[in-house]
Amino acid sequence: MTDQLTGSSSFPMVLAERVVKAYGSHVVLSDISLSVDRGEVVCIIGPSGSGKSTFLRCINHLERLDGGRLTVDGELIGYRQSGDKIYELKPREAAQQRKDIGMVFQRFNLFPHLTVLENIIEAPTQVKRQSRAAASTRAMQLLERVGLAEKAKAYPASLSGGQQQRVAIARALAMDPKLMLFDEPTSALDPELVGEVLDVMKQLAKDGMTMIVVTHEMGFAREVADSLVFMDGGVVVERGTPSDVLGNPQHARTRAFLSKVL
Amino acid sequence: MATTRSARVPEADPGISGGPERIRAIPLRHPVRNALAVLLVLLAASFIWDAAFNRPAYDWLSVGKYVFDIRVSQAALVTLELTVLSMVGAILLGSLLAVMRLSPNPVLRGIAWVYLWIFRGTPVYVQLVFWGLLATIYRFISVGIPFTDIGVSWTTQDTLSVFWLAVIGLALNEAAYMAEIVRAGMLSVDPGQSEASTALGMSWAQTMRRIVIPQSMRVIIPPTGNEVISMLKTTSLVTAVPLSTDLYTRTRDISAETFNPIPLLIVASIWYLLFTSILMIGQYFLERRFARGTRFVDVGPGASS
Ligand SMILES: Nc1ncnc2c1ncn2[C@@H]1O[C@H](COP(=O)(O)OP(=O)(O)OP(=O)(O)O)[C@@H](O)[C@H]1O
Ligand SMILES: [Mg+2]
Numbered sequence: 029m030t031d032q033l034t035g036s037s038s039f040p041m042v043l044a045e046r047v048v049k050a051y052g053s054h055v056v057l058s059d060i061s062l063s064v065d066r067g068e069v070v071c072i073i074g075p076s077g078s079g080k081s082t083f084l085r086c087i088n089h090l091e092r093l094d095g096g097r098l099t100v101d102g103e104l105i106g107y108r109q110s111g112d113k114i115y116e117l118k119p120r121e122a123a124q125q126r127k128d129i130g131m132v133f134q135r136f137n138l139f140p141h142l143t144v145l146e147n148i149i150e151a152p153t154q155v156k157r158q159s160r161a162a163a164s165t166r167a168m169q170l171l172e173r174v175g176l177a178e179k180a181k182a183y184p185a186s187l188s189g190g191q192q193q194r195v196a197i198a199r200a201l202a203m204d205p206k207l208m209l210f211d212e213p214t215s216a217l218d219p220e221l222v223g224e225v226l227d228v229m230k231q232l233a234k235d236g237m238t239m240i241v242v243t244h245e246m247g248f249a250r251e252v253a254d255s256l257v258f259m260d261g262g263v264v265v266e267r268g269t270p271s272d273v274l275g276n277p278q279h280a281r282t283r284a285f286l287s288k289v290l
Numbered sequence: 291m292a293t294t295r296s297a298r299v300p301e302a303d304p305g306i307s308g309g310p311e312r313i314r315a316i317p318l319r320h321p322v323r324n325a326l327a328v329l330l331v332l333l334a335a336s337f338i339w340d341a342a343f344n345r346p347a348y349d350w351l352s353v354g355k356y357v358f359d360i361r362v363s364q365a366a367l368v369t370l371e372l373t374v375l376s377m378v379g380a381i382l383l384g385s386l387l388a389v390m391r392l393s394p395n396p397v398l399r400g401i402a403w404v405y406l407w408i409f410r411g412t413p414v415y416v417q418l419v420f421w422g423l424l425a426t427i428y429r430f431i432s433v434g435i436p437f438t439d440i441g442v443s444w445t446t447q448d449t450l451s452v453f454w455l456a457v458i459g460l461a462l463n464e465a466a467y468m469a470e471i472v473r474a475g476m477l478s479v480d481p482g483q484s485e486a487s488t489a490l491g492m493s494w495a496q497t498m499r500r501i502v503i504p505q506s507m508r509v510i511i512p513p514t515g516n517e518v519i520s521m522l523k524t525t526s527l528v529t530a531v532p533l534s535t536d537l538y539t540r541t542r543d544i545s546a547e548t549f550n551p552i553p554l555l556i557v558a559s560i561w562y563l564l565f566t567s568i569l570m571i572g573q574y575f576l577e578r579r580f581a582r583g584t585r586f587v588d589v590g591p592g593a594s595s
Contacts (some may be wrong), residue, residue, distance in 0.1 A: 088489055127491025138485035140583040151490035154500060183583040194485075196310050203490060274554060 039102050041066045041207055041238045042087060048095030049082055058262035061097070069239045071249040074259035075285055080242045083259070086211045087240070088129040088165065089122050100129060101206055127155050130200030134212040136192040138184040138199070144171070145180040148199045149226070154201070163202070169275045170198040191220030194228055201232075208232065210241040250274060258282045269283050356544065357560055365559040367539035370455060372536060373565075377460030377518050384393040384468025389498060391473055402469065411468035414459075418530040420461035421459035424450070448549040453535070464521060471513045475506030506582040515573035519566050537561055 038056040042064040049057040056079045062071050072080050086098060089106040098105045105125060108115045117125070139147050148170060149163035158166075171177045174194040184192055193213055200208060210229065214222040226248050233239055234251050243249060249270050251258050256270040258277075266273055266282050274290070277283045341348055357364055383488040390402035409417070425446040434441015450458075479502050526538035534543065541558040545551040 090485060090489060123488070123491050123493050128487055129489075131486075131489040133482060134484065135482055137480075137482040139483065139486070139501055139505075141580075142583070150494060150500065151487075154496050155491045185583055199490070 031230060039099075039111055040064055041068070042240065043099045044083075045098070046087060046088075046096035046097065047083070047098055049079070050084055050094050056262055060259075060262070060264055060284045062257065062264055062267070064238060064240060067236045067238055068254045069233045069237075069241065069252055070255050070257060071253040072240065072242045072257045072259055073244065073246075073249070073285070073289075074166050074265075078259045079262045080259055081211050083238065084131070084242060087207075087209060088126050088131055089117075090131075090171055099127070103133070123155070127151070127203050128206050130203060130205035130208040132193070132196050132200055132208065132210045132213050134215050135218070136184075136189070136196045138196055140184050140194055143181050143183055144176065144187070144195050147184065147195060148202045151199070152202050167198070167202055170201050171195075173201075174198045175224075178218075188221060190224045193217065193225045197225075197228055197232070206238065208237055208239045210239065210243070212242050212244070214243070214245060244289065246274060257286065260285065306553070317489060333595070339439045342366055347552050348556065349550060349553040352548075352550060353449060353556050353560075356541075356554060357542075358559045359557075361540060361544065362537070362557055365535055365537045366460070366565075368453075368540075369522065369525050369537040369561075372453075372460065372528065373518065374521045375457045376460035377521050378458065380464035380468045380517075380521075383461065383465035385466060385472050386473035387469035388476060391469065392476060393548075394494070400526045406466045406469060409463050415464045415527050415530050417463050418456065418459040418527055422452070422531040424455060444545070446530060452531055452533045456525075456531045456533045459531065460521065460528070462526065463526075465519065467517060468514070471517070472506070472510055474509035475504050475508075478509045479505045508577070508584070511573065511576050511580060515569065515576075522565055522569070523563060 034147065040063040042062070044062045045058050047057055047060040048055070054148075060079075060083055062070075070081070072197050082091060086093055086099065087105065090213065092106060097107075103125065106117055106122060108117055108121070138144075138281075142150060145164060145167055148167035149158075149160065152158040152163040152166070153160055166176060168180065171180055174197060175199070176191055176194055179187060179191065179195070184195065187195065197213075210267070213229070214225050222245065226245060228251050229239070229241070241253070253270050255267055256273040257264055257268045258273060258279075258281075260281050266277065266279050273282065274286065277286055323475060344352065387402045387405060390398040391406075402538040428446055430443045431446055431449055432441055432443035434443070437591075477499075483501050483505065484497050487501045488509045492500070525536050528536050534540070537558055542551075545554040548554075
């Protein structure tokens with residue numbers, strides 16, 4: 029673990045230290061420590077309710093932390109530290125941090141009242157104040173990259189699930205994020221559509237994007253992930269290379285989980 | 291049309307395409323439905339016949355005379371202005387109140403709640419009487435720095451005409467109802483939508499304005515159309531302010547002179563019906579406009595590829 033967070037770019041992209049999150053008295057994340065390096069692809073697996081989504085939502089401050097500290101690219105998320113005091117960020121400052129972190133949801137969450145192109149340029153024009161023309165040019169490149177250039181003028185409801193999720197990835201990429209979070213991006217898809225989304229994600233990993241992916245696609249984890257994290261009961265039970273964790277799990281809980289899903 | 295039909299021929303004819311045979315069923319007949327329709331048409335015709343020739347009280351000649359009377363059409367215009375102005379005010383203020391009620395700021399939530407409590411909790415007629423008494427209660431309207439002599443002041447009577455008092459009274463009351471309609475619309479939008487826009491770095495205000503409110507329109511427009519039509523008729527209460535230039539009050543005043551109320555009630559109804567019909571057509575096109583992006587809705591050529 030690094031102690032100082034200033035100066036070099038040697039500090040990790042994401043550093044979670046003893047992160048705690050509770051809803052009322054229900055402690056969802058009891059003690060999460062995890063570090064993700066630049067360009068690293070980390071897959072998170074774990075049983076339902078183990079807090080995987082909650083942890084992702086903490087990383088871009090959709091949820092407020094109750095304990096521990098979390099930095100992205102060396103910057104404390106959700107709070108500002110001055111001396112030994114910690115101040116809550118203003119909503120504007122929190123939004124500023126989120127624009128550098130892309131997120132892809134299980135249920136796509138495309139904006140149904142906007143066309144595919146309008147979905148992608150919405151945040152660049154509204155948040156980054158890019159011109160419509162510049163944002164559209166960039167959006168068309170991204171659509172090209174996810175193989176959907178011909179759907180630019182279509183509305184999301186007329187697309188298949190796999191196409192919608194690829195648009196959602198393009199929408200997140202349009203903000204030029206330094207980190208991408210994926211929350212079960214293929215779980216809502218028909219089996220024959222999973223591949224096209226995973227292909228886009230593989231390409232993204234190859235291009236050097238730092239990615240944290242909650243997934244049940246063990247094949248994808250094995251092929252793409254640099255490391256695999258098994259979460260259960262609000263803690264990181266085990267972390268290692270995919271082949272180690274899948275092939276030679278060290279903990280009984282990991283073995284029990286893998287025996288059910290593999 | 292012709293091309294569509296000829297294009298379908300091979301499909302419809304199993305002899306040519308060789309596909310599965312089409313069903314050629316005799317359509318279901320609806321004898322009861324048809325008999326009922328005929329009966330209703332006959333009843334309506336006899337009612338109209340009776341009303342036209344056997345009921346002197348309707349006095350159709352007077353109806354014809356007064357429906358285009360300049361006093362009546364001017365009053366109809368006043369009613370239309372009252373409706374449009376107070377609804378515009380109510381929609382703006384109501385949206386603001388709805389956003390305040392859903393805002394994370396507890397002070398704003400509290401203000402909106404108190405507003406709704408007062409303006410929904412008292413009859414609009416009573417509120418209109420109060421607005422009429424405004425000039426008696428507050429003789430001057432002053433803008434300035436409190437506890438100093440700096441500032442300007444106007445007499446209420448000269449600044450706000452009875453017409454504008456009526457507009458304010460109707461708008462403030464209606465805003466309370468519009469607030470609930472807008473709020474229900476906003477709550478109907480999937481929370482995943484604001485989550486996605488927040489995750490993209492958009493602020494709460496941007497999320498509301500660009501993502502949530504446009505999507506809530508589909509839910510907001512139908513009950514708002516109802517409210518507009520209801521407002522058109524509520525304007526007949528402005529006599530409480532007292533404003534006497536609106537359609538209902540004017541036709542009542544005329545009939546008080548002629549001692550012949552029924553034709554003027556019909557005249558007023560004709561004008562109200564005309565305006566309601568126009569509003570319903572407008573609503574149809576607005577609903578189509580905001581149905582963009584929903585499946586199976588034809589939003590016109592070029593809208594999607
Ligand atoms: N807003 C909330 N309020 C209260 N409890 C919540 C909230 N969101 C999540 N939880 C609870 O937190 C726990 C962890 O939820 P989370 O969605 O993070 O799990 P998960 O690992 O993503 O599971 P899944 O595989 O089902 O998506 C669950 O028990 C859930 O009920
Ligand atoms: Mg989840």
